[in-house]
Amino acid sequence: MNITTPKTLQIRTSPHIVRGLHTHDIMRNVVLALLPVAAFAIYAFGLAALLVLSVATFSCVLTEHLICRLTGKDTTVGDWSAAISGMLYGLTLPPGLPLWMVAFGGIIGIAVGKALFGGLGQNAFNPALVGRAITQAAFPVAITTWYPAFAVERFQSLPSSTLALPFMQPVWDAVTTATPLGTMKFEKQITATYDLVMGFTSGSLGETSSLFILAGGFYLAARRMLNWRIPAAVLGTVAALSGIFHWIDPQEFAGPMFMLFSGGLMLGAVYMATDMVASPMTSKGVVLYGALIGVLIVVIRYWGGLPEGVMYAILVANAVSPHIDSWIQPRVYGTKLKKEADLRQEQIQTESATR
């Protein structure tokens, strides 16, 4: 008898099969889930939004690619993580931000927030938020100048600030407005919940439509590409704390519905805080992490000098995240019992010693 003896046999150690869900698949799905949010941003804010999002994404991806080239590594653009950072960064920006400022933040976000830490998997902070924090620090006025949503001519014309020349003071159009959180903070006026949920308000590009953000979040959570415990803990904490304070003093403190659906909370809780790299890994750990973000947001919004605190809350929690991971380890199978047995043993020993 004769068989065609295999000429080569692969020698590998088990397991010989893999699930086949790769990092780039997860990242690509996050981009997919963000597309409706981005589409709504463009629908609400027009051409300016399209330009800001494009420049933000492009600057992040290009920076990642160039840094890989400069350091002599294969480009890591294919893992889609820079694209996520770019889109998220763009979604946190106001519609009229000058494009050169957008690019500046994107470059810093990837270069400092990601590449300096060692690239994907090593970044302690969410690169998109690092980019936004830098932009906010460098251009505090520009990043808090808002245009109203659904302006009539949003698809025909651009705000004059968008195309401002680099390093020149932008000229602002007269139609600037305030965000719901701004009016709450400085004028003590509450925006209607319906407008907040539907996204009829002003704000950063991606933060106004809670509906699309939640839909994307549910999609990712259902596919286990997002840990649902994080947004649940963040939103739950904010709702609970604001509920208590609103009950104590409804005049001073806005209620839970306003807190949940205004500002960047939804976008931050669903897409930013859930950055796998910068969040803890255990179930208990992520709940603690989410609760910390929630507490910080409420504190900054109620008592801080700024109307919004989601970005800082998440960045602080990012810094704490590795420590949460080293404090909270999963309970290893069969270990709790051992301790109980030890305790019983100790009890017996102490009993016999006292006798």
Next chain:
Amino acid sequence: MIPFRTKKTFAHGVHPPENKNDTSRMPIRQFPFAPVMIVPLSQHIGKPARSLVQEGQEVMRGQKIAEADGFVSVAMHAPASGIIKRIGLAPSASGKMIESIYIAPFPSSSQEINEGQPCNIDTATPDEIITAIQQAGIVGLGGAAFPTHVKLKIPDDKWVDTLIINGAECEPYLTTDHRVMLEQQQDLFTGIRYILKATGAKRAIIGVENNKIDAAESLRANLPVGEPLSVEVVPAKYPQGAEKMLITALLGREVPSGGLPADAHVVVVNVATAAEIGRLLPTGRGIQERVITITGPGVKDRGNYLIPIGTPLRFALETAGLTDNVSRIFLGGPMMGQAITSIDVPITKGTSGFVVMTENETRRIPEKVMPCIHCAYCLDACPLFLNPSHLGILAKFSEYEQMASEYNLMDCFECGACTYVCPSNIPLVQYFRVAKGILREKKAAA
């Protein structure tokens, strides 16, 4: 018939594609004798057996050709009537050369099986049953090949109340245990009686995964009346067939870290092993054949075969037929099986089957290792609640001591669920095997 409740399971685990349909409905068939058989003296965990035969000697099928050397060792029996061609080194699946007995079967022999001293269940003491199991050469047929009599010898300071018969067969592709549960039920029930008597357990539970519901129903319909036997069904999930996981699934007990199932008052025996005990002990025979699954996309004649132990893999492949784009062959299932380097290795007692993969399946496995993105999929997969992600980082920095002392590395039984789910292709379980090996060497040197 009342449907089975299939809620009971353990936490975490993974769901690899089962790929069992190719062979699960195929009855066990007898495999022909190879022209030369190779019987390694070490087919089990423990000390190799001591040869009792010389080159040129004629042996009968079932005759004892090597005896146990010490307690953690078992006897070997001739798989066929024939002549001892030589005794020398032969390749094994692990890559090591192992002292083995080469037997050339007589071409025209009737191949009747030599019988020995029967072990009567009514008169034998537990210790006599345990000795008989050792003399029959029985080891764990699920794949671990740990001598069964050692497992059944409960230490004096421990006791067991429950015997779990492991019919989970959670490895993809393999259908050996499935067929045994359908076709060797009387042997299985007899074997369970022997084991209950040997261990002093009060009841036996046959645990079956719900992808073998036909086997569970058939077993339950044929359960002997008036005996403390039951069949329970658990949802299909890998690695349910691991002793600790099945104990937790069926009884809700946990085996203490570093302990044995007996610490949770349980003993777990694979169904094929139990059936083998029930088949061999009443006649006093030794184990000289076993059921294996020959399957995988690279095999033409897939099926479940009763194959003589010592059949060279080359002969088995020739008989079953291969396609011409074979890329990988492994003994055991795809999650924990061992890829082989040479097809001249023999089928041993611990071989529950082999799977032949073609280039179509193996090409898809990407080679590039990406950075860990802390997705925590491995934490959600690990049935022991270890932290594979962190262990992997420690392994990279060679912090083996810390892996063991702070992160329970030594509890890992290498099921591979972490590597299976890792989206970054990090070879986690492979790191852990290396780390455990190094720690064991260090301990042995100290």
